[in-house]
Amino acid sequence: MKKKTWIFAIILLLAACSSESKNTNTKEESAPKTTEPSPPEKKNEEVKEEPVTEEVTSIEEEGTYIGQIDNNSIEVEAAGETLVLRLTDEVRGAVESMKDGAKVKIVYKKNDEGQWVLEQINEVSTPQAPTSKKLTYIVDGTSVEEDAVLTESELEYYFYKLPDFEFTAEEPRKDLLFATKFAETFVRIEPLSEEASIDDLKEWAKDELEAIGEVNEVNGVEVAGPAFEKTSLFITASKESYKKYIVIQELSNGDQVKYTVNLPEHKDAAKWEQAIWAMLSTLQTK
Structure with missing residues (x-):
């Protein structure tokens, strides 16, 4: 009877060792790493610069009205030179009543075609000398x-x-x-x-x-x-x-x-x- 008991005990011991050995040799495989694809690099967008346009400013001067060249332009002596100025409808009436040689104040600027355009013209009144x-x-x-x-x-x-x-x-x-x-x-x-x-x-x-x-x-x-x-x-x-x-x-x-x-x-x-x-x-x- 004792002999059977020992045999049974040895069998249980061997079974336990075999189970431990299997647990020791089994390695858990790590979960595969998943890598999300990187977002595609954005290409440098070319920034188109708008052309810088210089603001055309008006010029104001005093001078001497020389006279009309034709129906569309006049001459004025100002700033030491003779200016040829294109007429607009706004100033045409004032020019028609202007006398040659009159002292005038003018406002003018350059247009897109490079022409000097008359914007304003006024006769300058000179103070009257005492009699x-x-x-x-x-x-x-x-x-x-x-x-x-x-x-x-x-x-x-x-x-x-x-x-x-x-x-x-x-x-x-x-x-x-x-x-x-x-x-x-x-x-x-x-x-x-x-x-x-x-x-x-x-x-x-x-x-x-x-x-x-x-x-x-x-x-x-x-x-x-x-x-x-x-x-x-x-x-x-x-x-x-x-x-x-x-x-x-x-x-x-x-x-x-x-x-x-x-x-x-x-x-x-x-x-x-x-x-x-x-x-x-x-x-x-x-």
């Missing part, structure tokens, strides 16, 4: 004050004239201001164009004065006053009974005027000479 003013000048150390009247020339300038003088036009493009009592005392006034050759005028002036006597260059301020600080030429020649000046003066606006002053011997010559300088010092171009 008279008092002029003061010195004669032999004595101050003289007289009323002078506004006098305008067809050559687009004005000045103030003293009562002892008369004023008249003289061709070509010259005026004459002379003493009423003695017409041989006079000044010839000649506005100069931009094309005038100052060098040529200087040579001709010297030749003209050499016929009288020795030519001397003098200080304009000392002879005629502060208004003659800017002169391209201020020369004189004289003989016993006669004195003559030729002057090229630059005005405050840049225009130049030539004066030829004749002063023959006369008891009032000293007064008239100073009166002439006083009148010419008021001369302004329009």
Whole structure:
């Protein structure tokens, strides 16, 4: 009986070892890793840049209206050059009533075709000069004050004239201001164009004065006053009974005027000479 019991016990022991051995040798297989496909890389999209367009700005200037070229364009002198401006319907009426040579304010800009187009044009009103003013000048150390009247020339300038003088036009493009009592005392006034050759005028002036006597260059301020600080030429020649000046003066606006002053011997010559300088010092171009 005991023998059967031991045999049964040995069988159970062997069965247990066999089961443990199987558990030891069996390896759990790990679950296969699943990899999700990466999202496709996005291609760099080309960014199209819009062309940068410069804003066309309007230009505002003052100048001189020259006139119409045709029904669609005009010329205006501004900023030191001649502008050709295309007309629009908005400005056509204003241009039709504009006089050549008028001082104007313009607004214009360039269109897509590269043309300058007029947007606005207005005539600039110039302040009216008073009809008279008092002029003061010195004669032999004595101050003289007289009323002078506004006098305008067809050559687009004005000045103030003293009562002892008369004023008249003289061709070509010259005026004459002379003493009423003695017409041989006079000044010839000649506005100069931009094309005038100052060098040529200087040579001709010297030749003209050499016929009288020795030519001397003098200080304009000392002879005629502060208004003659800017002169391209201020020369004189004289003989016993006669004195003559030729002057090229630059005005405050840049225009130049030539004066030829004749002063023959006369008891009032000293007064008239100073009166002439006083009148010419008021001369302004329009």
